[in-house]
Amino acid sequence: MSMQKTITVASLAILWTGAAQGLAGQNVPALKDVFKDTFLIGGALNRPLVTGKDPNAAAIAAKHFNTATPENDLKWQLVHPQPNQYNWEPGDGFVAFCEKNKLFAVGHCLVWHAQTPRWVFQDEAGNTLTRDALLVRMKDHIMTVAGHYRGRIKGWDVVNEALNDSGALRDDARGPWFRIIGQGDPNKKYDHIENAFRWAHEADPEAELYYNDYNLEVSKAKCDAAVALVKYLKSKGLRIDGVGIQLHGGLTYPSVQGLEYALTNLAATGVKVMITELDIRTQNRAPRGADVSQVNRQSTSDANAATAETQKRLADKYVEIFSVLLQHKKDISRVTFWGVCDKTSWIGGSPLLFDQNYEPKEAFFAVVKAAQQ
Ligand code: G3I
Numbered sequence: 001m002s003m004q005k006t007i008t009v010a011s012l013a014i015l016w017t018g019a020a021q022g023l024a025g026q027n028v029p030a031l032k033d034v035f036k037d038t039f040l041i042g043g044a045l046n047r048p049l050v051t052g053k054d055p056n057a058a059a060i061a062a063k064h065f066n067t068a069t070p071e072n073d074l075k076w077q078l079v080h081p082q083p084n085q086y087n088w089e090p091g092d093g094f095v096a097f098c099e100k101n102k103l104f105a106v107g108h109c110l111v112w113h114a115q116t117p118r119w120v121f122q123d124e125a126g127n128t129l130t131r132d133a134l135l136v137r138m139k140d141h142i143m144t145v146a147g148h149y150r151g152r153i154k155g156w157d158v159v160n161e162a163l164n165d166s167g168a169l170r171d172d173a174r175g176p177w178f179r180i181i182g183q184g185d186p187n188k189k190y191d192h193i194e195n196a197f198r199w200a201h202e203a204d205p206e207a208e209l210y211y212n213d214y215n216l217e218v219s220k221a222k223c224d225a226a227v228a229l230v231k232y233l234k235s236k237g238l239r240i241d242g243v244g245i246q247l248h249g250g251l252t253y254p255s256v257q258g259l260e261y262a263l264t265n266l267a268a269t270g271v272k273v274m275i276t277e278l279d280i281r282t283q284n285r286a287p288r289g290a291d292v293s294q295v296n297r298q299s300t301s302d303a304n305a306a307t308a309e310t311q312k313r314l315a316d317k318y319v320e321i322f323s324v325l326l327q328h329k330k331d332i333s334r335v336t337f338w339g340v341c342d343k344t345s346w347i348g349g350s351p352l353l354f355d356q357n358y359e360p361k362e363a364f365f366a367v368v369k370a371a372q373q
């Protein structure tokens with residue numbers, strides 16, 4: 001073989017490898033086609049995906065999804081890091097990606113205890129803000145952020161995780177909104193939530209507005225509290241379009257009964273139900289729930305994640321969950337995965353339908369089959 005031929009063959013091999021990587025999963029059906037008659041299907045997008053630094057993840061989102069949520073970039077800390085400073089570029093990039101790829105853009109989130117700077121709850125001297133001053137600050141943030149994306153972000157997680165698993169309003173160190181605005185007077189207990197929904201509607205009258213929380217499919221008390229909250233907001237004449245069940249699950253939970261209970265009872269209030277942050281952690285002894293502070297290096301390094309047995313259990317759990325969702329499809333408007341592929345998942349392990357190499361997994365094919373049956 002001449003030198004020239006050797007180089008050509010080598011180049012072809014390199015090209016082929018590159019093409020194969022770039023085409024990962026290209027011959028499988030698109031999830032948005034598989035679920036086109038049931039619900040929107042999507043994922044949380046991180047900044048590298050949106051800015052072109054992770055083109056393989058972007059290709060998955062463009063092919064498979066018809067809705068998306070920014071994983072972090074519209075949280076208070078990132079979009080409004082200082083009192084008079086808004087950082088629009090990352091959020092604008094997310095919205096532009098959604099518009100380019102025809103994805104229903106969900107905003108996440110306007111009022112939350114986490115990823116919210118400390119200054120939000122303090123005056124200039126560092127003392128806890130008064131109730132009235134915090135309400136002014138909340139209004140200003142919501143009007144500015146939801147106003148900036150008016151007409152482009154189609155639905156907002158207005159309030160995120162305001163309830164404890166017991167069903168009580170969050171009133172601990174992680175509940176500054178309730179502690180400062182609502183606590184102490186039963187007539188004001190929902191004021192932090194009620195006003196957030198009022199101002200979100202004022203900022204963008206066309207946008208859908210959601211309450212979003214985790215463990216609604218695990219704790220009946222928490223689900224009942226969310227139902228009571230929706231009824232309360234409706235009784236006040238406020239707009240609320242849906243409740244998001246985050247559904248950060250595991251190989252052994254949630255139970256079918258727990259998920260059925262949440263879907264049935266939330267839908268009975270007349271709002272849409274959405275699965276907003278779906279993933280299934282593969283670690284056996286990892287903490288449950290959605291608290292990132294409990295995800296330490298031990299819980300994310302998961303030696304079992306790649307075994308055939310774990311992948312089979314993961315596929316089975318996904319099929320079980322999707323079977324319930326399909327049975328309740330008339331009440332469910334959207335299912336969003338919390339991430340795109342295992343490589344960049346917040347929880348580590350093997351929690352999603354695409355693997356570390358952007359390839360569809362056994363769980364992907366099992367979910368497609370369940371939907372097609
Ligand atoms: O961007 C910085 C980087 O510059 C820095 O070097 C690095 C060092 O730790 O941190 C990076 O920021 C991290 C950020 O994710 C982006 O990766 C933060 O530390 C980390 O706390 C943050 O975690 C996010 C978590 O919310 C915060 O509570 C996760 O990505 C995000 O997936 C997770 O999402 C939440 C939902 O919003 C609400 N429901 C629960 C869900 C899972 O916790």
